Amino acid sequence: MDPLQLAEQLPRLAERSMRSAILAATASRNRNAGSLTARRIVGDALVRFERASLRVASDGIRPALLFAERDRIVKELRRFLESRLAGRLFRIPRRNLLAVGRAAAPFDALVRGRAGGTYGVVFCRLASDGRRLEAMRSIRTSARRAERAVRGVLVYDFVSGSVRTLRGAARAAGLSAA
Numbered sequence: 001m002d003p004l005q006l007a008e009q010l011p012r013l014a015e016r017s018m019r020s021a022i023l024a025a026t027a028s029r030n031r032n033a034g035s036l037t038a039r040r041i042v043g044d045a046l047v048r049f050e051r052a053s054l055r056v057a058s059d060g061i062r063p064a065l066l067f068a069e070r071d072r073i074v075k076e077l078r079r080f081l082e083s084r085l086a087g088r089l090f091r092i093p094r095r096n097l098l099a100v101g102r103a104a105a106p107f108d109a110l111v112r113g114r115a116g117g118t119y120g121v122v123f124c125r126l127a128s129d130g131r132r133l134e135a136m137r138s139i140r141t142s143a144r145r146a147e148r149a150v151r152g153v154l155v156y157d158f159v160s161g162s163v164r165t166l167r168g169a170a171r172a173a174g175l176s177a178a
Contacts, residue, residue, distance in 0.1 A: 006057050010069045011125065013056065017048035018077055018158060019108055019123045020101075026089055026109065027100045036090065038081045045073055076158040080123075085156055085163050089121070106142035107153065117151035126157040140166050 021044040025036055049070065053061055080086050089109070098110040098118060107120035122139055126132045136155065143153050143166065153166040 006061060007065055009056055010053065010061075010065060011072075013052040014049055014069050014073050015123075015125050015158065017052060018045045018073060018080075020048050021045035021077070022080070022086075022089075022123060023100050023108055026097065038078060041081065042074055042077050045077055046070060049073060076125075076161075079161040080156065080158065083156075083161060083163070085154065106146055107150075110148065110150070113151065118148060120146070120150045120153040122153060122155045123158065124155065125159050126155075128159070136164070136166065 021041050024044065025041050053066065053069075089111075092111055096112040098104070098112060100109045104110040104120070108123050109121040111119050111121060113119050120143055124135065126135055139153055139155060143150055151167075155164045155166060156162075157164065
């Protein structure tokens with residue numbers, strides 16, 4: 001595979017592996033309460049990334065590309081694990097965790113908020129240019145098309161470590177003209 005094409009694919013693979021590791025830890029946190037550590041989650045993400053990168057480039061990857069992406073995974077996941085969102089996500093009661101992974105599509109997770117409303121959670125790497133706005137529009141559009149009505153969407157950006165809330169992402173209620 002061309003090194004330039006591979007360099008474009010590695011960040012997407014890294015993002016997918018971080019998301020998968022977070023969701024796996026969220027889904028299994030009650031069964032393995034003592035084993036939920038930052039080291040385990042980061043290790044899981046790195047193993048997932050290694051497997052995905054070997055599938056994409058079976059003939060090998062330049063070590064500099066691989067190590068740079070591995071370092072970004074560790075840095076971004078540790079930042080997430082120190083965030084308030086991670087603390088809240090891992091402490092959420094099992095009954096308030098409605099769906100995780102594919103069951104929560106188009107979101108990464110569906111959770112019930114304090115007031116009983118459903119919220120979508122999305123983990124992604126947002127670009128720092130105009131593509132950020134397009135990504136946020138895409139998330140909002142997906143929320144409106146979702147089968148389940150959501151009150152809002154929490155978007156966690158791995159790059160900046162910030163959480164954005166898209167309120168009003170739910171479908172508009174059917175209004176009738178009187």
